[in-house]
Amino acid sequence: AQSVSQHNHHVILSEAASLELGCNYSYGGTVNLFWYVQYPGQHLQLLLKYFSGDPLVKGIKGFEAEFIKSKFSFNLRKPSVQWSDTAEYFCAVNAIARQLTFGSGTQLTVLP
């Protein structure tokens, strides 16, 4: 069975700080990887995705993620966070049977 681990449950940063959120998955085959964001009171939105090709993918709002196959990781990064980035971030894997398996989520709080 596929599983996803997000080790940071709550991250607090000041504006302009750099961000890296960890995501590890367990599945040995081909995977599609996603990061979704849930802003307060809003629905899940896609930040970025990796299907194949360049392991460094860029998403919306300045976010990027790097797929490292040997480490089964897909970490999310942003060089300089803003107060408006305060949200919950979910890593997800689609490997088998067309279902998304989500990590437990990371609540990011950016202090102005």
Place this chain on the structure above:
Amino acid sequence: KAGVTQTPRYLIKTRGQQVTLSCSPISGHRSVSWYQQTPGQGLQFLFEYFSETQRNKGNFPGRFSGRQFSNSRSEMNVSTLELGDSALYLCASSATGRETQYFGPGTRLLVL
């Protein structure tokens, strides 16, 4: 294109009752998936429908069921509601299931 829509947005039910939730996918999308989101368990996959057929089911009791119509709209039914069924129920659509899934705003169900 219009996004995924879900109705109703909020529901209050009592234990033992049943409830039906509705989801309209993005136009042209034939795969509809349902997820349950709770603070304790996070986002969990319920089931996925494609061309009116359930292709995959998560680890939920038989009280949770669904169906899909010929226009790809989907309904989810929960019978004999329990307090633990209180959650945000999310619907997501994609073209065939392996691509990016786009989420609706969810139906928040409260069971008293």
